[in-house]
Amino acid sequence: MIIVTRNLLHAVLLLILSFVGIAGVFITLSADFVAVVQVLVYAGAIAVLMIFAVMLTPASGRRNEGNILQLPALVLSALLIAGVSYIVVQTDWREAARGPFQTTAADIGDALVQPFALPFEIASVLLVVALIGAIVLVRED
Amino acid sequence: MLASWYDFRDFGNAVGRLVEALRDAGASDHIIYPVTALIGCLGVLVFVGGATLINIWLERRVIGRMQSRLGPNRYGPFGLLQPVADAIKLIQKEALTPRAADAIVFTIAPVVIFVPAILAFAVFPWGKEMVLADLNVGVLYLLALGSTSAIIVFMAGYASNNKYALLGSMRVVAMLISYEVPSVLAILGVTTFAGSMSLRDIVEFQRTHWVFLLFLQPLALLIFLIGSTVELNRSPSDIAEAESEIIAGYHIEYSGMKFGMFYAVELVNSLGVSGIIAALFLGGWWTFGLEKFVPGWMLFIGKMYAVYFLFIWFRGTLPRFRIDQLMAFAWKFLLPLAIVNFFAAALEVLIWREYEISAGIVLPIFAVVNFALAGALIAGWGRVMFQQFQRFPRRARLVSGIEVPELPYPAAPHPATEPVA
Numbered sequence: 325m326i327i328v329t330r331n332l333l334h335a336v337l338l339l340i341l342s343f344v345g346i347a348g349v350f351i352t353l354s355a356d357f358v359a360v361v362q363v364l365v366y367a368g369a370i371a372v373l374m375i376f377a378v379m380l381t382p383a384s385g386r387r388n389e390g391n392i393l394q395l396p397a398l399v400l401s402a403l404l405i406a407g408v409s410y411i412v413v414q415t416d417w418r419e420a421a422r423g424p425f426q427t428t429a430a431d432i433g434d435a436l437v438q439p440f441a442l443p444f445e446i447a448s449v450l451l452v453v454a455l456i457g458a459i460v461l462v463r464e465d
Numbered sequence: 466m467l468a469s470w471y472d473f474r475d476f477g478n479a480v481g482r483l484v485e486a487l488r489d490a491g492a493s494d495h496i497i498y499p500v501t502a503l504i505g506c507l508g509v510l511v512f513v514g515g516a517t518l519i520n521i522w523l524e525r526r527v528i529g530r531m532q533s534r535l536g537p538n539r540y541g542p543f544g545l546l547q548p549v550a551d552a553i554k555l556i557q558k559e560a561l562t563p564r565a566a567d568a569i570v571f572t573i574a575p576v577v578i579f580v581p582a583i584l585a586f587a588v589f590p591w592g593k594e595m596v597l598a599d600l601n602v603g604v605l606y607l608l609a610l611g612s613t614s615a616i617i618v619f620m621a622g623y624a625s626n627n628k629y630a631l632l633g634s635m636r637v638v639a640m641l642i643s644y645e646v647p648s649v650l651a652i653l654g655v656t657t658f659a660g661s662m663s664l665r666d667i668v669e670f671q672r673t674h675w676v677f678l679l680f681l682q683p684l685a686l687l688i689f690l691i692g693s694t695v696e697l698n699r700s701p702s703d704i705a706e707a708e709s710e711i712i713a714g715y716h717i718e719y720s721g722m723k724f725g726m727f728y729a730v731e732l733v734n735s736l737g738v739s740g741i742i743a744a745l746f747l748g749g750w751w752t753f754g755l756e757k758f759v760p761g762w763m764l765f766i767g768k769m770y771a772v773y774f775l776f777i778w779f780r781g782t783l784p785r786f787r788i789d790q791l792m793a794f795a796w797k798f799l800l801p802l803a804i805v806n807f808f809a810a811a812l813e814v815l816i817w818r819e820y821e822i823s824a825g826i827v828l829p830i831f832a833v834v835n836f837a838l839a840g841a842l843i844a845g846w847g848r849v850m851f852q853q854f855q856r857f858p859r860r861a862r863l864v865s866g867i868e869v870p871e872l873p874y875p876a877a878p879h880p881a882t883e884p885v886a
Contacts, residue, residue: 333623337570340616360605368612368645372638375619379635429602429662 332381336374343367357429476595476762480504505597509586513733520732521548524777531781551725558721563626566718570624575719575726578617581610582730585737590668590749592761603664604656607741608649611696614734615641618698618705621727622715633714636788637705640695643795648692650803651685654810655745658682668749674824675753679746680832684806684839686746688799693738694779695791697731701783702791735776736769743768797850802842809838 343366350359436444480501487497522537522545529536537544562568588603590596600606615638622634655678656662659670671678679686695702706714716727743749747768750761786794813831816822 331567333567334570337616337620344613356600357602357605360600360602360609364605364609364612367616368609369642371616372619372642375616375638429605 332378333375336371336378339374340367340371343371355428357432476508476592478594481594502597505587509597510583513583513586513736516736517729517732518548518552520736520773521551521729523773524732524780527774527777528781531778555722555725560721560723561718563718565626567624567626570620571718572723574617574621574624575723575730578614578621578730579726579733581614581617582733582737585610585734586740588664589740589765590665590744591765592750595750595762596665599663599665602662604652604662604667604745608645608652611648612641612645614696618715621719625715625718627718629711629713630715630717632711633705633717636711637698637715639788640698640702640705640791640795643792644692644695644799647688647795647799647803648696650800650807651682651688651692652745654682654685654807657807657810657814660814664744664749667745668751671748672751674828676828676832677746677748681828681835682746682806682810683836684802684842685810686742687839687843688803688806689742689746690775691799692795693742694776695795697734697738697776699731699735699776700780701785704786704788704791736773739769739772739776740765742772747772798846802846805842806835806838809835 344363347359347362347367350356350362483504484497484501487500525547526536526544537547540546540550562571585607587598588596588600588606618637619634622630622632622637625631655667658678658681659667661667661670667678694700698705704710706716711717716724719727743765749768750756750765752759752764752768756764813834817824817827817831
């Protein structure tokens with residue numbers, strides 16, 4: 325639906341729906357923290373970013389035009405759908421039988437300050453740089 | 466040991482007994498989990514539905530009192546049936562769809578806007594055993610729900626194909642994005658103290674240490690309260706539907722029950738945020754031993770309505786902000802305060818855990834320190850920022866190379882730029 329619809333804004337809205345769906349997949353994988361962060365970051369923040377990007381695009385550029393990659397994309401997505409369907413059929417979905425899942429938030433927090441402290445800090449420095457860069461770009465003088 | 470099923474001090478007992486009975490009857494987990502979940506959902510939905518009807522009456526009545534009016538008083542005793550009459554009237558009205566509107570999105574928006582509003586009620590700690598979904602990431606879940614509502618409001622505004630609606634929804638999105646940051650940082654202080662993001666554990670923390678988190682995190686409560694009036698889009702921050710500027714904002718094109726949905730969801734959201742504050746800062750179902758005599762869920766609902774009354778009070782008495790004031794307030798005032806507050810909370814918890822001081826000694830000290838810090842920060846930072854707020858807002862240049870046409874007449878000097886005598 326995201327790629328079929330001609331209206332770019334409908335595509336963004338459907339993409340948000342699929343983000344929420346991915347959060348559901350994370351929940352079935354017992355990753356509660358990642359699931360909620362998925363909704364918070366993707367469905368909450370990234371979606372707003374994309375909507376603003378669409379709104380700042382001229383109306384003529386908002387139609388989903390066809391191009392030469394249509395056929396390869398079709399084949400590729402058909403393969404992907406086949407793969408996902410195979411996995412869906414093969415998976416044991418009986419979540420309730422496995423009992424309540426463990427909390428992952430504390431472990432993720434530990435991992436961020438112990439083994440992955442450096443990448444975490446680098447990511448935050450990168451974000452600060454991006455923030456300052458954005459402010460510099462839109463400054464008046 | 467579970468109490469008997471008719472022990473309505475905690476509806477969790479009844480459901481617990483039902484699970485036992487079903488298990489004894491040989492039902493598998495495939496039946497037990499859906500049945501209990503459905504009962505819980507039904508309970509939440511009944512509460513939300515009933516509360517919305519009462520809130521309509523309460524809000525109009527209380528604001529009426531505050532503004533020296535009577536408020537609705539025709540239908541039923543004290544006008545209690547007014548919400549029912551309103552609903553019947555709204556259902557009878559024609560639900561118009563503008564010809565230029567994006568019909569599907571236009572129709573979906575008022576329906577899906579209820580989803581995050583009602584989902585928030587799932588994690589509330591109504592009682593000791595009375596938690597529908599005890600998520601380990603409950604606080605984060607509530608924040609995630611709050612952030613999704615921006616998209617839905619935007620859907621409504623965009624699909625209406627009306628410039629006022631689009632302006633209103635853009636304002637909502639900008640406000641939600643801005644005020645989310647200080648609100649999240651404020652709540653982070655609470656979770657740092659409680660050491661958990663589960664609402665049940667946060668209430669448990671307040672119970673074991675015999676303290677409301679309100680006393681430990683006064684500044685966080687203030688920031689969250691202000692942030693949530695903005696996220697709820699209520700006066701004094703209801704610039705998204707400021708009648709004097711953009712008529713009715715994002716729901717300008719909605720009529721009949723579609724408008725009714727937007728009207729109702731605002732009340733549901735207000736109650737939801739009141740519930741969050743009641744659980745995080747006011748101890749949820751626990752109230753200094755009073756919960757032994759009064760059912761916990763009654764106390765929780767009582768606290769919820771106490772906070773809700775505060776929101777009505779804000780609405781009834783405070784004038785509306787201007788959009789640049791509101792934005793400046795978030796980024797220049799609340800955000801630094803929230804960061805300092807979170808830093809102080811983290812430091813205090815570190816001292817507490819590191820030196821293993823008993824909670825009885827350290828928590829009163831922290832409470833005093835945090836109250837002093839809150840007062841000093843608000844007074845000090847307010848003085849620092851005061852001159853900044855007086856400045857005439859300069860327009861940000863988003864796109865270069867666009868000429869602004871000269872006004873045909875000489876522009877009058879803005880009053881703010883004139884020297885103060």
